Amino acid sequence: MENPKIIVSGVTGDTSVKEEMKSAIRSRVEKTLNTMREEKLHPFEGEVEKTEKQLAYIDAVERYLQKTFKILNIPHEGRFIDPDQVHYFPKDILEKNFSDITCDVGGFFSTADRALCMKSYDDSEKEELNKTEIRDLENLAHESIHLVSHSKFQANLVSGTKLNIGNYRTGYLVQSPESGEMKFNGFNEGVVCITERLSLINEAEELKRQFNATDKQIENLGYDAYIQNQMLVYALVGKIAEYRKESPVRALSRIIRGQFTGEMMHLRDVDDIYGNGSLDLLAKYQSSKDPRMNRDRDDLILAYFQSDDQEERDDLKKKIDDIESKKEIN
Numbered sequence: 001m002e003n004p005k006i007i008v009s010g011v012t013g014d015t016s017v018k019e020e021m022k023s024a025i026r027s028r029v030e031k032t033l034n035t036m037r038e039e040k041l042h043p044f045e046g047e048v049e050k051t052e053k054q055l056a057y058i059d060a061v062e063r064y065l066q067k068t069f070k071i072l073n074i075p076h077e078g079r080f081i082d083p084d085q086v087h088y089f090p091k092d093i094l095e096k097n098f099s100d101i102t103c104d105v106g107g108f109f110s111t112a113d114r115a116l117c118m119k120s121y122d123d124s125e126k127e128e129l130n131k132t133e134i135r136d137l138e139n140l141a142h143e144s145i146h147l148v149s150h151s152k153f154q155a156n157l158v159s160g161t162k163l164n165i166g167n168y169r170t171g172y173l174v175q176s177p178e179s180g181e182m183k184f185n186g187f188n189e190g191v192v193c194i195t196e197r198l199s200l201i202n203e204a205e206e207l208k209r210q211f212n213a214t215d216k217q218i219e220n221l222g223y224d225a226y227i228q229n230q231m232l233v234y235a236l237v238g239k240i241a242e243y244r245k246e247s248p249v250r251a252l253s254r255i256i257r258g259q260f261t262g263e264m265m266h267l268r269d270v271d272d273i274y275g276n277g278s279l280d281l282l283a284k285y286q287s288s289k290d291p292r293m294n295r296d297r298d299d300l301i302l303a304y305f306q307s308d309d310q311e312e313r314d315d316l317k318k319k320i321d322d323i324e325s326k327k328e329i330n
């Protein structure tokens, strides 16, 4: 069967020729990705050997992911994360070696080569390590959830010869491999954090026993980053549950599940509930190349989805449109 995770574009010609060509391109992309992935199982330059604790984090995250998929009834075979996929670096080396990559939380992931690069702390930073012990596990869980989310690639044939390969989907995040334009980035981060919180909170007793987590740390699981994004997701969950006359747990499960399976059609509820154009607003939330430039607009988008009052929403929508149209003029 052809790999449905690779979308091929830019191929022209008769249908039969086109299909054959697309199939050849898909195999080529698969081969390239596999080679990249195998290479990234070897240690990186500047990487430090994993500590017992870090190996225990990887093991724990693997178990939590297995459980999460089981609870959501999503079939999965084999391991999610091989310890060799995870690479730990001292903070300064990570920043120097990957200066062009913006860290997400404590590290970053790459869907193409499936590597996870995380910050490590040395002995001289022991005090910091104690403070961040659970944070390190949370960060690894966060990046791993991104990594095992539904992913799709696009292979675009340019001028009949050159092949551009890029990420097209990662969870709910939709990206244009050509322009880099993103959609649903902020929403996706909110869903990842909530998934992280729920899967870790199930393991509270183990986290206390194995990683010395305090009650306060357990209470704060998942709340170190993307707080507003999580508020946005919960605002939608409340509204969707009301609209579909179902429990919020059910509405949230569907959203969490979708990030892993790729189902997105259920997001159409957003337009049905809030009115046409609302899903587009959701897609824009924290999806700019530099979200700091659009903080004001993104705050208005959050307020829009939190509001119960149609008149207030219309007013907020007007303000958002004003900001957008000013940007177009500039």
Ligand SMILES: [Zn+2]
Pocket: 104, 105, 142, 146, 189, 192
């Ligand atoms: Zn993230």
